Amino acid sequence: MRKSIRNTFAICATTALLSVSAQAVEFINILTGGTSGIYYPLGVSLSQIYSKAMPDAKTAVQATKASIENLNLLQADRGEAAISLGDSFSDAYKGDPDAGFKAPLTKLRTIAALYPNYIHFVAAADSGIKSFADIKGKRISVGAPKSGTQLNSQKILEAAGISYKDFSKVEYLSYAESVELMKNRQLDVTLLSSGAGVAALRDLAVSQKVVFLSIPADIVAKINDPAYEVGIIPANTYEGQTADVNTIAVQNFLVTREGVSTDTVYKMTKSMFENLDQMVAAHAAAKAIKKENAISSLPAPLHPGAEKYYREVGLIK
Numbered sequence: 001m002r003k004s005i006r007n008t009f010a011i012c013a014t015t016a017l018l019s020v021s022a023q024a025v026e027f028i029n030i031l032t033g034g035t036s037g038i039y040y041p042l043g044v045s046l047s048q049i050y051s052k053a054m055p056d057a058k059t060a061v062q063a064t065k066a067s068i069e070n071l072n073l074l075q076a077d078r079g080e081a082a083i084s085l086g087d088s089f090s091d092a093y094k095g096d097p098d099a100g101f102k103a104p105l106t107k108l109r110t111i112a113a114l115y116p117n118y119i120h121f122v123a124a125a126d127s128g129i130k131s132f133a134d135i136k137g138k139r140i141s142v143g144a145p146k147s148g149t150q151l152n153s154q155k156i157l158e159a160a161g162i163s164y165k166d167f168s169k170v171e172y173l174s175y176a177e178s179v180e181l182m183k184n185r186q187l188d189v190t191l192l193s194s195g196a197g198v199a200a201l202r203d204l205a206v207s208q209k210v211v212f213l214s215i216p217a218d219i220v221a222k223i224n225d226p227a228y229e230v231g232i233i234p235a236n237t238y239e240g241q242t243a244d245v246n247t248i249a250v251q252n253f254l255v256t257r258e259g260v261s262t263d264t265v266y267k268m269t270k271s272m273f274e275n276l277d278q279m280v281a282a283h284a285a286a287k288a289i290k291k292e293n294a295i296s297s298l299p300a301p302l303h304p305g306a307e308k309y310y311r312e313v314g315l316i317k
Helices: 002-023 039-053 067-075 086-094 148-159 175-183 199-207 217-222 262-273 276-282 284-288 304-312
Strands: 027-031 058-062 081-085 108-124 139-141 169-171 189-194 210-213 228-233 245-257
Touching: 027 039, 027 067, 039 058, 039 081, 039 262, 039 276, 039 284, 067 081, 067 086, 067 108, 067 148, 067 245, 081 086, 081 108, 081 148, 086 108, 086 148, 086 245, 108 148, 108 199, 108 228, 108 262, 108 284, 108 304, 139 175, 148 189, 148 217, 148 245, 169 175, 175 189, 175 199, 189 199, 217 228, 245 262, 262 276, 262 304, 276 284
Parallel strands: 027 058, 027 081, 139 169, 139 189
Antiparallel strands: 081 245, 108 189, 108 210, 108 245, 228 245
């Protein structure tokens, strides 16, 4: 009798374990940025794409302070995919203390290069600022604390020989907060690092007259970072912006980490490139995402799942 009872318990325990295993759900948490930027709607689009490609997985989209927070969260196994600026990604993988990374984030892996961010220096038309040289002594927002935008502003201003002490007021704010203070005449100029056509600046340019400042090419040349290139914000991207704006472009990347399975990352990579039209519908910046550019200038090694896809389509021989 006792043997029969033991056998029954063993069978029940095995059945329970198999049931739990069968019901185990894979989670894909996508780390983005503020809801008024471009990372967030693209993350929502990716979530929808992944849900269809992996119906048994549970996807979620997390609004964050963007690049730097995203990379730290991935290193801590608190996300499976994230969007990040290339310079932040490179600094994180190498462990650049000046960029806020005390040790290398060695778990980070690349999925794909995405689209370029453009550095937007935007001034109120009535602030007296006509060119980049006029920003000294003004009230400025340089991006949320420890964000990729704030890191961009730090590198650009250093290259221009300008410190935060040269401004009458420095704010560390998100896109939405910066725009709100611009509208309330509490800021003279703000810096946003984003794809062309970011909603927060479209809203600002419609509500009041602003000036988009060109960044001189000699400043770009002084930035000792290969992630920074000369870029152009095309004319008429924003209300009242009737001429091209010479600026800086920094590539964005889709990032993952060690520990996410090869099969999952393969499906993430494949489904994204097969559904780019959905990402373009989420934001026009996604028009710049090209499969043929996906593995150029990688800040960290490719994840094996992404590499499998690129070999399949002939980008890696």
